[in-house]
Amino acid sequence: MAIESDADLAEFYSTDLSGTAGTYTAAGASAVTINGIFGNVYFEIPGGETTIEGKNATFNCRTSDISSVAHGDTLAVSGTTYTVRGVQADGTGATTLILEA
Numbered sequence: 760m761a762i763e764s765d766a767d768l769a770e771f772y773s774t775d776l777s778g779t780a781g782t783y784t785a786a787g788a789s790a791v792t793i794n795g796i797f798g799n800v801y802f803e804i805p806g807g808e809t810t811i812e813g814k815n816a817t818f819n820c821r822t823s824d825i826s827s828v829a830h831g832d833t834l835a836v837s838g839t840t841y842t843v844r845g846v847q848a849d850g851t852g853a854t855t856l857i858l859e860a
Contacts, residue, residue, distance in 0.1 A: 768821045768852055772796065781818060781836035785827055790835075795820030797836050816841055816858035822848055825856070834858060 763771070772778040778794035796819045804811040818834055818841075825832075832843045834856060845857030 763852065765821060765823050765852060769794075772820060779836060781820075781834045783825060783828075784833045784835075785825075786829065786832060788827075791824075793820050793824040795824075799837075814860075816860065818856045818858060819853055820856070822852050822854045825854060828854070828856065 770776065772794040774780055774794055777796060779797045780792055780794055781797065782790050783793050784790040797817070798819075799814050799816045802813060802815055818836060828843060828846050830843055830846070834841050834843065839860055841858035841860055843856050844859045847855040847857065849855070
């Protein structure tokens with residue numbers, strides 16, 4: 760059950776407040792502009808002789824904007840086109856896309 764309404768989430772993700780616009784393209788469909796919160800956080804996993812490091816790109820948005828999202832769809836944001844590798848719906852009307860450049 761959603762805590763906020765879909766309209767509340769649209770306002771929260773608005774580029775006038777905290778959101779970033781992205782261009783989402785589902786397989787076989789036309790591109791659409793959606794708003795969400797983009798993150799690209801650095802991570803490091805220290806190991807014995809080797810350390811693994813990288814970035815974890817995510818895009819949190821309204822579930823209703825990506826209702827038919829699937830692995831392999833694309834999202835262009837901040838000048839980079841990413842492939843959707845994970846979909847994490849939280850049950851409140853928001854979904855986080857796990858992205859790969």
